[in-house]
Amino acid sequence: MVPGNSLSLEGICLQGAVEHFFFDAAPRNITPYGDGNINDSWLVTQSNGNDWILQRINSHVFSRPDLVLSNMRLVINHLVKEGRRLGLVPERLQVFYLKTGSNSADYFIDEDNYWWRAISFINDTTTFRTIHHPVQAMEIGSGLGLFHRLLSTLPSVSLADTLPGFHDTSNYLVNYDVIFKKYSASLNEEEIYCARFVEKRRHLPDLLTREKQNLIIQATHNDPKVANFLFSSDGKRVVSLVDLDTVKPGLLLHDIGDGLRSCCSLGREDFAEKGPLFDPEFFRSFLIGYQQEFGLRLTHWDQNRIVAATLLITFELGLRFFSDHLSGNVYFKIDYPGHNLKRGLALFHQAAKMESMRDQLDDIVSDIFSTDSITTNPLI
Numbered sequence: 001m002v003p004g005n006s007l008s009l010e011g012i013c014l015q016g017a018v019e020h021f022f023f024d025a026a027p028r029n030i031t032p033y034g035d036g037n038i039n040d041s042w043l044v045t046q047s048n049g050n051d052w053i054l055q056r057i058n059s060h061v062f063s064r065p066d067l068v069l070s071n072m073r074l075v076i077n078h079l080v081k082e083g084r085r086l087g088l089v090p091e092r093l094q095v096f097y098l099k100t101g102s103n104s105a106d107y108f109i110d111e112d113n114y115w116w117r118a119i120s121f122i123n124d125t126t127t128f129r130t131i132h133h134p135v136q137a138m139e140i141g142s143g144l145g146l147f148h149r150l151l152s153t154l155p156s157v158s159l160a161d162t163l164p165g166f167h168d169t170s171n172y173l174v175n176y177d178v179i180f181k182k183y184s185a186s187l188n189e190e191e192i193y194c195a196r197f198v199e200k201r202r203h204l205p206d207l208l209t210r211e212k213q214n215l216i217i218q219a220t221h222n223d224p225k226v227a228n229f230l231f232s233s234d235g236k237r238v239v240s241l242v243d244l245d246t247v248k249p250g251l252l253l254h255d256i257g258d259g260l261r262s263c264c265s266l267g268r269e270d271f272a273e274k275g276p277l278f279d280p281e282f283f284r285s286f287l288i289g290y291q292q293e294f295g296l297r298l299t300h301w302d303q304n305r306i307v308a309a310t311l312l313i314t315f316e317l318g319l320r321f322f323s324d325h326l327s328g329n330v331y332f333k334i335d336y337p338g339h340n341l342k343r344g345l346a347l348f349h350q351a352a353k354m355e356s357m358r359d360q361l362d363d364i365v366s367d368i369f370s371t372d373s374i375t376t377n378p379l380i
Contacts, residue, residue, distance in 0.1 A: 012040060016108060017054060017116040022046055023102040030054070035129075035227075037332045039245070043121065051121035052099060056114050061331060062245065065115035067160040069107055072244045073098065075219065078154045079147075086150075093146055094230075094240045096120045122240055125230040130265060134285035135236065137263050141286035143238035144224050144259050145293025148252060151219040152297065156249035159219055163246060166222060167254050169205035169316045173198075176323045183326050190345055194322045197348045204315050207308040208253060214301040220255045222246035225262035253302055257309030260286055261317070265350060278353045280360055287368045295369065303369045307361045311354045318347030 007015040007030075018027060025048040033043040033053060040056040057065045076095055083089025098106040099118035108116040131137060165171050180195065187195065208215065221228075223246045230240040264282040287295070287306070295303075322344030324331045329340055354361065 012056065013110070014042065014054070016110050017056070017118075018044070020101040020103070020105075020108040020116070021052070021054065021099050021118040024048075025050065036243070044118070051123065053119040053121055054116065055119065056116050057245070059114060062162060064160070064162060065107075067162050068245050069098075069115070069117065071159050071162060071247050073106075074158060075151065075154070075244055075247050079150050082150045082153055088146065088150070093143070093150070094122050096122060096240070096242060122230055122242075124233045125239060126233055126235055127227050127230060128235070129227055130267065131226055131263065131282070134281050136231070137282040137285035138289035139231070139236070139238040140224075140226065140229050140259060140263050141289030141291075142293045143229055143241055143289075144221070144255060145290040145295065147221060147224075147241050148218070148255065149294045149297075151247075152294075154219050156217065156219050159248050161248050163222075163248065166246070166248075167250060167313075167316065169312060169319070170209070172316060172319050172323065173202065173205065176319055176326075179323050179326045190341055191322075191326075194318075194341070194344055194348060197352075198319060198322070201315055201351075204312050207312045208251065208305060211301055211305065212251070214299065215305070216252045216297070216299060216302055217249060218252065219247060220250040220252060222248065222250055222255065222258075224255050224259040227262075251309075252298070253305055253309035254313060256290065256302075256306060257311075257313040258317075259290075260306075260310045261314045261350070267346070278350055278357065280357060280364060283361060284364045284368065287365065291368055298369070303365060306365050307354070307358060310361075311351055311358075314347050314351040314354065318344045318351060321347065 007013065007018055014030065018030070022044065025046040027044050028047045029043075029045040031043050033041045038058045038061050040058070042054045044052045044054045046052070057068060059065060062068050076097060079093070079095045080089055083093055083095065089095055097120050099120065100106050101108055101118075106117065110116065128136070131140070176198065183191075184195070221241065221244070223243060224241065228241060228243045229238050230242060231237060232239055260283060263286050264279050266277045266279050266282075321332065321340045325338070325340035325344060332340055332343075334340055
């Protein structure tokens with residue numbers, strides 16, 4: 001239930017934001033929500049029965065929250081407009097919206113200069129950290145393809161770059177080297193494994209950069225992990241893709257690779273002993289769903305680098321977790337000491353698994369995107 005007069009949860013004062021956004025009907029319940037790595041979130045139920053996600057934007061990650069919100073407005077409006085034109089919103093994709101506060105602003109800045117927002121809650125949905133059936137993988141691939149399809153008509157120049165250097169693996173390596181020099185004399189066994197893994201794969205950033213001029217760049221999500229897809233309550237159908245903080249111009253392959261990385265992992269991201277397995281059947285199903293929704297727009301350059309993109313993004317995220325562990329966990333939230341190390345280990349194990357399956361995964365891509373196997377979606 002709503003706390004006392006201080007209206008504080010987890011040491012964070014919500015008073016000003018609650019008064020700003022919920023002036024029309026007082027909250028009857030406020031509870032922490034989700035397990036995101038970046039922002040702080042609460043589920044707010046008003047006395048009129050409306051549900052909202054109240055979020056405090058992490059200004060240490062997003063130095064320009066105003067640009068994050070500007071991008072979000074543009075993307076929401078475009079998804080709704082283009083989706084309605086094609087008969088896809090809300091029939092195929094539900095889109096959340098930002099709540100306007102007491103002064104007609106859809107944001108609130110508290111006394112500590114944190115930015116807040118309230119997002120409509122999409123009811124009768126569920127989320128997963130890992131999926132359990134190939135049909136769910138196909139749904140995620142289709143959902144991401146639909147998202148890309150709708151945003152393909154949004155000029156990417158209209159979006160701000162809210163995370164300069166994001167998905168610049170070479171730059172992450174440079175930052176890692178600086179951090180690593182400070183700690184290389186006192187590493188434990190798991191940290192030594194990670195360091196050796198990184199050292200042997202310094203060539204990976206070249207997998208996409210060498211052909212970047214031939215790859216599709218448009219508005220992308222940049223964090224299409226399983227947990228950001230809302231499924232219908234029976235867990236069978238994707239109804240929305242949420243968390244638009246990272247939307248900006250980027251390579252389609254970064255989204256496809258990250259979606260595959262998350263979708264095909266049959267284990268928690270911090271299960272470091274063996275790492276999450278990588279399921280080729282889920283890989284195939286995801287790509288079938290994506291191909292039917294948007295895959296026909298991919299160039300042969302993009303198609304031929306799907307496996308490389310999946311390997312690269314897995315290595316990149318593992319590198320980021322490991323670097324954050326070494327630097328004191330300043331970026332990603334942790335649940336216990338060493339959490340980011342476990343995450344990094346799991347992702348490096350997963351990348352190694354992909355490397356061992358490289359030929360098999362390339363064959364799956366060739367099979368799905370061959371002329372004989374292409375099935376045209378009548379909505380395209």
